[in-house]
């Protein structure tokens with residue numbers, strides 16, 4: 257096989273025409289049934305009612321739904337839509353859509369397009385094949401989807417297909433959440449209530465609503481599609497399970513923020529055109545640390561919208577890649593030896609007047625409010641680091657968290673030097689002057705003013721305060737941000753409530769009471785604060801002394817989702833009932849097992865069908881060459897090194913065969929295990945080790961075997977040719 261000739265350069269430089277030539281602002285949101293479209297298409301009274309529904313001030317009723325459905329249909333037809341679908345987020349981790357045509361037959365053999373309020377409101381997909389973690393046994397298969405008016409409907413175009421998508425929740429007939437959006441929406445309610453409680457207590461009566469804001473920075477890799485389809489591990493397992501690390505990786509630091517190649521920039525432009533039409537505020541794009549790694553970051557949005565939009569970003573990254581003959585890899589660790597991909601989830605709270613509650617303010621009142629919210633968040637992370645960690649546990653993320661890469665599995669909080677100083681001063685009750693003379697006026701104490709620039713960065717921290725928001729960096733690149741956001745909202749709601757109660761209990765001047773409570777809390781929660789290098793061995797030891805959890809793998813960590821502490825918490829805030837939370841635990845455990853099984857079987861077949869045959873071919877080539885040479889030269893000493901080479905190849909081939917047999921046997925053993933926890937642990941502790949051993953042998957063979965015989969695209973090719 258002449259390997260590289262399979263993708264001639266002419267085909268790699270793929271020309272693609274720009275669809276839009278106008279400024280972005282002229283088409284931004286054109287495929288969204290947003291407030292502007294609603295205003296245009298709906299009778300004024302219905303429009304105003306719908307706005308009230310969106311703002312949660314009114315319940316939906318069928319008259320409104322009918323009017324909205326009609327307008328939505330008219331709008332969608334103008335956009336070329338033939339179908340509609342309830343677009344929902346089952347626990348598979350990817351959005352689901354079942355399309356129905358608008359068409360309805362009428363008398364006379366004709367048809368008309370119709371879309372009723374009922375169809376808009378509720379859908380009934382046959383839901384028996386979605387994971388439910390035992391909530392809904394198959395005999396009561398039906399779940400239903402219900403329109404979520406708080407996230408606007410949009411048009412999805414793929415190829416020549418055009419569909420109206422209606423963001424929806426997915427629930428069982430007995431009312432249990434079968435999806436990721438329902439608990440998210442519930443957590444949004446919870447944090448609203450708890451945060452308003454604090455604001456009111458602190459005499460802030462202007463804000464009527466508080467919502468979480470999310471800004472997910474999405475990392476991904478791009479490789480040529482031709483390479484992608486030649487690798488079974490990428491196609492089936494989303495990551496390369498074999499491949500010798502190229503001599504040049506990211507060590508020259510020449511990719512990060514480097515100039516973006518032509519083909520890649522065309523792709524990015526195309527992705528962004530799609531996102532802008534969908535009203536997704538893609539703002540930042542750049543080359544990331546690893547070769548062929550990139551990032552796209554939108555401007556933050558209200559949590560529900562941000563979650564939907566991140567799904568659409570991931571979907572668009574994948575589908576547009578095909579148009580450019582590229583493959584977008586969203587896996588957390590597509591290539592060993594270089595950085596993996598995460599999704600830094602920026603999180604904050606905002607009131608309905610657009611005040612960021614994590615923005616240190618200018619007035620004494622703002623500062624107290626800021627400190628209470630800040631301390632509540634840190635307290636939440638301290639108490640529930642285990643749940644946060646579990647919320648990002650996955651097969652892919654196990655290659656990042658707690659492995660040889662950032663961030664670690666220990667969840668600590670980074671505050672930056674200045675804020676740390678402020679916290680320490682608060683705890684001690686001392687008033688120090690700031691180096692720059694600036695002072696936060698708390699009305700009581702005086703503290704150095706927090707300037708944004710001085711929240712210096714610590715890239716190793718899994719949960720960092722970055723000026724006016726927290727950045728949760730342990731989220732995996734391929735996962736939905738719905739659950740991590742749900743967890744954050746819920747745990748912070750709880751701590752806000754606790755602080756509110758404690759401040760109330762003190763009585764007297766509320767500002768003084770708040771400061772006293774903050775002081776007491778800091779003493780308790782400070783073990784979670786860490787400003788040093790999170791990757792160091794010393795931190796691991798230190799964290800252990802501080803009693804912080806350090807669960808390095810998914811099977812170890814997942815159990816923390818269903819501790820009594822977690823069950824009580826989620827139940828108390830009406831975010832997830834016990835049954836719902838347990839179902840999520842089972843689904844994730846099962847997913848881990850299935851993914852590990854797919855990986856193991858994929859590796860087996862690649863070794864057996866591709867690597868071993870290449871090794872044997874080469875072994876034959878060397879053996880026959882030695883035999884031929886010996887025929888001419890006699891058994892001369894000059895052939896000694898070649899015989900050693902043959903010996904090395906032969907032993908690698910034999911040992912690989914033995915190892916693959918072992919992997920097959922172990923995988924069968926796992927398949928026969930009935931206890932899911934034990935099975936997951938077996939994959940994690942036994943099977944992964946065999947897979948690593950196989951990889952080492954195969955990768956060594958790759959360095960020896962004739963290049964023309966090697967059946968797989970190599971890592972250097974995939975990472976550097978585009």
Ligand code: ADP
Nearest residue numbers: 469470471472473553554555556602603604725
């Ligand atoms: P960096 O890589 O330096 O952290 P980026 O600009 O890549 O910065 O990403 C920062 C992300 O944080 C953006 O998505 C931004 O919109 C988001 N963000 C900024 N302010 C907030 C906020 N108040 N709440 C949530 N996300 C925010």
Ligand code: MG
Nearest residue numbers: 473551553600
């Ligand atoms: Mg960034």
